[in-house]
Amino acid sequence: MIGLGRKRGNYAYATARVKAQKSLLLTKDNYPKLLMMDLNEIGRFMGETQYKVEMTELASQYSGVDLIELGTSRNLARTYRTIIGFCTGELKEMIASYLMRWDVWNIKTILRGKHSGAxxxxxxxxxxxxxxxxEEYLKGLLALDGPSEVLDALRKKGGFGVPEDVVATFEKSGTIAPVEDYLDKIYYVKLQDAILPNTKPKKLFLTFIEREIDVSNLRTLLKLKQAGLPLDKVRPYFIEGGRYLNVKELSRLAAIDSFDQMVDELSKLPFYDDIKEGLDKAKRTGSLNDVMLSLQKYLTKEAESFSLxxxxxxxxxxxxxxxxxVEVDNLRIIARGKASGMDPDVIKNLLVI
Structure with a gap:
């Protein structure tokens, strides 16, 4: 846990602030309009929304898809850090622990960049x-010479140290996969530790995280099984703590001979109906795009239901x-689709609305 204390937290104030921010999100009616715009029109539209500050700051340096991607990223970061800032007590601890996924993202991005010579x-x-x-701390990591120096610096930062045996495996193998795998797993360990299930809402939050782990593991299983990897290569990537898919069950599924047979076994999952069409398409075409999208829609729907x-x-x-x-992802998908000349109907099918 982060150690921010166990005072109850300012739930009434924080939820009121969040309700006000939620009212600024794009509505379903906005997306058909965005799909008809070109990149410049999308940029101007965003300049009249909650993205105005970032779009204005970046407009002199970037344009088109780059402006939209950087603008949405900066706005997302500012929004999330604002939320951490106005929460207190146990609420702050839970929210900060949940948002540590972005620390993991940034650490992995820096390590990959250093490793590839970016x-x-x-x-x-x-x-x-x-x-x-x-941002200041991350820039400090960026200024270091290479992945080993970054890992040394993180070891001195509470909660982000990577064990010596994992570092040794990385240095011996020449791939950062062992470090990435450790970071993904320890994130969920710390997150679940930060949720004290002593009330019904916190029990539901823990349930949601368990379902999120299920989705993460299922994505991993589908991708690696489709690639034809054997069980011993797939198993190390599974994360403990899922609600419906523990590591033993995931290993059983990974050991099934064919991809199609494994997919048929997933019909036993409680959320199978939410992903059935995507799984059927994966069997027919070999593409996982639809099932990955349906998994994201399932999680989004669950979060909305719990919040009510x-x-x-x-x-x-x-x-x-x-x-x-989800909104930021949708805007990026639209921007990238427009930049690559995709048909609006194709782009629409990639959105979570």
Whole structure:
């Protein structure tokens, strides 16, 4: 846990602030209009919304898809850090722990960039300082010489150290996959530790995280199984703590001979109906795009449902955090689709609305 104390937290104030911010999100009616715009028109539209500050700041340096992607990233980071800032007590601890996923994202981005020889400027553009580690600290990591120096610096930062045996495996193998795998797993361990399930809303929050782990593991299983990897290569990537898919069950599924047979076994999942069409398409075409999208829609729907049950709890805050990320993803998908000349109907099918 982050150690921010166990005072109850300012639930009424925080949920009121989040409700006000949620009202600024794009509506379903906005998306058909955006799909008909070109990149310049989308940029101007965003300049009249909650993205105005970032779009204005970046307009002199960037344009088109780059402006939209950087503008949305900076706005997302500012929004999330604002939420951490106005929450207190146990609520702040839970929200900060949930948003540590962005610290993991940024650490992995820096390590990958250093490992591949990318410039500091290239890496910086991909960072989203939306967690505990602020932009100044991340820039300090960027200034270091290589992955080993970054890992040494993180070891001195509470909560982000990577064990020596994992570092040794990285240095011996020449791939950062062992470090990335450790960071993904320890994130969920710390997050679940930060949620004390002593009330119904917090129990529901923990349930949601367990379902999120299920979705993460299922994505991993589908991708690696489709690639034809054997069980011993797939198993290390599974994360403990899922609600319906523990590591033993995931290993059983990974050991099934064919991809299609494994997919048939997923019909036993409680949320199978939410992903059935995507799974059927994966069997027919070999593409996982639809099932990955349906998994995201399933999580988004669950977060919305939970938040309505307890309006003065951590759940509406988490729901807004998720909805905000979905909006940013949708805007980026539209921008990239427009930049590559995709048909609006094709782009529409990629959105979570």
């Amino acid at each position: 410039t500091q400027e290239e890496i910086l553009e991909d960072l989203v300082p939306a967690g505990i580690l602020d 049950l307890y309006p003065l709890s951590v759940l509406p805050v988490i729901n807004y955090i998720i909805r905000k990320k």
